Amino acid sequence: MATTDSGLRDMKVDELRARAREMEISGASSMKKDQLIAAIEKAGGGAGGRGRAAQGPGDLKGVVANAKQLHQEEERLVAELHTREREALKAAPVDPEVRRRVEDLIAQEEKAIKDMHAQIRALMKDAA
Numbered sequence: 001m002a003t004t005d006s007g008l009r010d011m012k013v014d015e016l017r018a019r020a021r022e023m024e025i026s027g028a029s030s031m032k033k034d035q036l037i038a039a040i041e042k043a044g045g046g047a048g049g050r051g052r053a054a055q056g057p058g059d060l061k062g063v064v065a066n067a068k069q070l071h072q073e074e075e076r077l078v079a080e081l082h083t084r085e086r087e088a089l090k091a092a093p094v095d096p097e098v099r100r101r102v103e104d105l106i107a108q109e110e111k112a113i114k115d116m117h118a119q120i121r122a123l124m125k126d127a128a
């Protein structure tokens with residue numbers, strides 16, 4: 001097996017199965033975690049990889065699948081960042097009004113990112 005992408009190792013089995021389905025890897029529903037990782041890597045879809053989406057120009061279906069994968073990864077990273085921001089905010093001696101405003105901005109950013117990703121995927125899917 002190739003060197004394992006630590007991003008795949010960090011994913012839950014359900015997340016790996018979802019990625020495998022998006023990459024149209026057959027038999028993913030019955031695979032164990034190590035098998036899923038190996039199949040995804042073999043298909044070229046490591047945590048930062050493009051998988052089948054990178055197969056040639058004009059493959060809009062692949063581009064849509066790749067965009068969805070990248071958006072999910074971005075959303076996961078943003079959620080991790082926001083968790084850290086919230087923890088730092090709780091630990092800091094901050095005025096309650098400032099704390100509330102920061103929390104509101106974090107929530108708005110999370111929603112905006114998800115909404116934009118959904119709009120991009122919908123437009124790309126319609127074009128496919």
